[in-house]
Amino acid sequence: AQTVTQSQPEMSVQEAETVTLSCTYDTSESDYYLFWYKQPPSRQMILVIRQEAYKQQNATENRFSVNFQKAAKSFSLKISDSQLGDAAMYFCAYRSPQGAQKLVFGQGTRLTINP
C-alpha cells in the first residue's frame, strides 16, 4: 500500500518570503499522480497543484511550484512571495492510476504567515 509522509507538522514564514513544504511517499508503482491541497480555516479542500509522475517537468501554478524528485520519492511545494491568504493546512496526496480515484493523504502541515 502507498503511504505519504509530511514530516513538518507546522511551518511559519514572513510575508513576501518563500517557504518550502516537504512530502515523501512510498510506492512500487511507476506511474501515479501527486497533489497538494490547501485547507483554510473554512475547511474547504482546495487543489493547489498536481503532478503526473511520467512528466519530468515540475508543475507550476502562479506562486506555487513543486520539486518532484521521482527517484527519491519526494514532492515538495514551494510558495513564493507568501501572502496572508496562504495561511492554511497543506496536504500532500497520492493517487494511483489504477482503478478508482482513491487519494492517500499525508498528515498535513500547518502554515502560518507572519505579517
Next chain:
Amino acid sequence: NAGVTQTPKFQVLKTGQSMTLQCAQDMNHEYMSWYRQDPGMGLRLIHYSVGAGITDQGEVPNGYNVSRSTTEDFPLRLLSAAPSQTSVYFCASSLLWDSQETQYFGPGTRLLVL
C-alpha cells in the same frame, strides 16, 4: 452547479445513536467517496463508490455503512456512534476514468460523539 453538498454542517450525537451524513453532487460524477479527517492523521478513506449500486471499503470502514442507489447521492451511515467517530467528514466526487480529473470536495460535516 452546486458542486458537492453535505448535510448537516455540524452534529452532536450520544454514544449508541445512529445517523446518516448526506452527500450529493450534481456533476454526474461516477466516483464518490467519504473521508474522515482527524488531527495529525490527514484524511483517510472510509468508503467509496464507482457508480450506482457499487461500493467498496477504504482504509477505515469499520462502524460505517454506505449505499449508492443513484449517481447523485452517497449517504454515510453510522449505525451505533462511538466517541472514536468524532471527526470531520468529507465527501468527494470526480469522473472515474479521466486521468486529468481532480476530485471535488464538499464543505465537510463536523461530528461530535459524546
